[in-house]
Amino acid sequence: MSFDRIFLIVLDSVGIGELPDADLFHDTGAHTLGHIAERIGGLNVPNLQAMGLGNIAPLMGVKSVAAPQAHYGKMLESAQGKDTTTGHWEMMGIEMKTPFRTYPNGFPERLIQDLSRAIGRGILGNKPASGTEIIEELGELHIKTGDAIVYTSTDSVLQIAAHEDIVSLPELYEICRTARELTLKDEYAIGRVIARPFAGEPGSFRRTSHRKDYSVKPPESTVMNALVEQGFESLAIGKISDIYADEGITESLKTASNREGVDRLLECMGRNFTGLCFVNLVDFDSQFGHRRDPIGYGRALAEFDGRLPEVVRKMGDRDLLIITADHGNDPTFRGTDHTREYVPLLIYHRRLTKAANLGIRKTFADIGATVAANFGVNLPTTGTSLLEEID
Structure with a gap:
């Protein structure tokens, strides 16, 4: 058959x-x-x-x-x-013989510094967090400073959240492509970089449907x-x-x-x-x-x-x-x-x-x-x- x-x-x-x-x-x-x-x-x-x-x-x-x-x-x-x-x-x-690396305590300071320098923005967060919770926690500060929100989970992901009125989608995607290039090094071994755009006002932020994943090949x-x-x-x-x-x-x-x-x-x-x-x-x-x-x-x-x-x-x-x-x-x-x-x-x-x-x-x-x-x-x-x- x-x-x-x-x-x-x-x-x-x-x-x-x-x-x-x-x-x-x-x-x-x-x-x-x-x-x-x-x-x-x-x-x-x-x-x-x-x-x-x-x-x-x-x-x-x-x-x-x-x-x-x-x-x-x-x-x-x-x-x-x-x-x-x-x-x-x-x-x-x-079948993955060696698992991707995870970062239960946040990403190495060297990676965060390299990313901040490359994108010309500061970095907020850098810790494991729920995506909805971290934008409520740091979204207002992000709007004031323009700094990107970086967070992870128990999975091998580096997620970057930004308000669509503060960081345009093309710029956010470019930031994520930059992060993808930086994290391809064996010392980091991160499976995916994910763009997590959001919208709304403090107290009522919402993630939009413009998420984009950048996976390692x-x-x-x-x-x-x-x-x-x-x-x-x-x-x-x-x-x-x-x-x-x-x-x-x-x-x-x-x-x-x-x-x-x-x-x-x-x-x-x-x-x-x-x-x-x-x-x-x-x-x-x-x-x-x-x-x-x-x-x-x-x-x-x-x-x-x-x-x-x-x-x-x-x-x-x-x-x-x-x-x-x-x-x-x-x-x-x-x-x-x-x-x-x-x-x-x-x-x-x-x-x-x-x-x-x-x-x-x-x-x-x-x-x-x-x-x-x-x-x-x-x-x-x-x-x-x-x-x-x-x-």
Whole structure:
């Protein structure tokens, strides 16, 4: 069995329970879906339930069904990380042997001085922080001084926040490109630099939709590169092109929300193409996980579930749909950052007659191996194709 088109949807941060090594990441007890369900009195996701979400793990409000409509299982991340870049790269065949560096005490003073000198502005912050909290803390001072707000998290990110009326978007993006160049040095090993523009007045600041990520380029070719080299389409929706630094992508469609991400997906499904369409729905993570909002997170899950029938109706007989996640972000957990968890795996196609329990996959790279085997391009060095199991 082979497919003409593969649609891969990443529900950003929708984890499904702690990994065996969660204690090494201080994440023992994390369970994004499970704890959201408990907090809101049960998830409202009947379509994901029908596909077999409740067969993967017990979840309040989500039943285990006798005849799931999709193959189901869960995956563990073999790389030692729990960030967006590491998770997505592993899906496309790159297993990070050495994790990106994190900065729990802020960035080295030498880096901050070099950045300030290069951009001609002072630096505020330089500490781990919630993005919404730090602009409330330092936003007014930023407006008075024009200094850039620099902060990080438990992930390998250097984030730069600036008010759009104080620092124009072109200048902010140039500042971030400068920071990206400075942090490419091995001594820093930072995965992403992120522009975080905001607007509003003191007491009511809000982040805008003009975020832009500057990721380090993958250290080797991904399955997406292999697709493009062999003439297949590789469509990227949401922040996918940022994560892969535009490598292995034939077209990028930016989005400002989960809703817009699904809209762009449906548009691509209406096209005649052969290849991969890779989607990231970031609101789960950015709007609700990091902001520790289980109620909003549960509502967002229900909204995606409500649109899932639209996606299924658009599928042709030679289309494959894969739904998964890249890490956890339990909104009931301590802190404001990602959690080291299994991720769900649901695989659907119209020719499916009996769903298979795919068990626990040992690496996210099984997805990349499946995509590569389907299109007959070079297989990644890690991962096992699922094509035979989903036939």
